[in-house]
């Protein structure tokens with residue numbers, strides 16, 4: 001019960017509750033405090049203050065103070081039990097109105113915490129050559145062990161229908177990303193628009209939620225480069241970032257949407273090194289040539305980078321290549 005109440009207060013900050021009931025305050029001298037008119041008694045001079053870090057209120061006019069539940073008791077004239085029930089109901093309504101991007105942010109944060117709890121996930125990352133923990137943190141990498149996301153999100157007030165609608169949970173009740181490494185796909189404003197999941201087991205390797213994958217990956221940090229490296233997969237991107245090629249971006253696959261092309265073309269004359277997989281059926285190379293022509297039509301410079309047969313950037317580094325080897329590949333790259 002006590003744990004239940006703590007979670008309720010944690011997921012429903014006092015300030016958010018007050019603002020939903022049309023209270024407004026201004027920052028007081030102490031940075032974490034807001035002051036405004038008291039909703040509990042009539043007054044013309046603000047004496048009601050909210051401490052946003054402690055999640056507590058106090059009114060110097062009527063002397064009332066406490067936490068969110070205490071406020072609901074006083075504001076709605078309810079008993080403690082009634083107040084808790086009222087808050088749970090209101091939280092469910094709030095959660096339903098929260099946007100999908102908030103839901104995805106909650107899911108991504110949950111998966112991020114799970115990553116270090118599952119040795120099989122960390123071992124998989126090691127096999128893929130990723131060992132820089134600061135980088136994993138920066139990319140927001142996570143792991144979906146399966147079987148516990150639904151309970152977590154329900155605890156935050158999300159309805160099952162919403163989880164099904166977004167595709168995080170299968171109609172049979174299973175986690176869509178079960179046993180997958182998770183990369184959150186963010187827009188430049190930080191909003192998470194999709195999750196990419198790479199299977200660490202026998203399941204089909206790649207999975208995205210059935211919604212737009214958004215713009216070029218991490219474009220916010222890559223856009224200021226006049227030379228950009230474009231790769232096929234997020235493990236390629238991660239290993240190149242780890243090797244200090246921070247000008248690497250990715251469209252998750254070899255197809256670039258008009259939106260992706262417009263992003264690359266936002267700097268006139270930008271040079272794009274295309275490093276797609278060197279697969280045996282030459283699909284990657286064909287896609288690279290087609291893309292290079294599209295980029296040229298947009299007045300960009302394009303170079304097609306050849307890696308040793310059968311390699312992608314990730315496997316190339318895992319096989320022992322160093323930054324200098326990759327730089328040499330870039331230098332050998334030819335214009336179309």
Ligand SMILES: [Zn+2]
Pocket residue numbers: 038039040041048059060061062063064
């Ligand atoms: Zn008051």
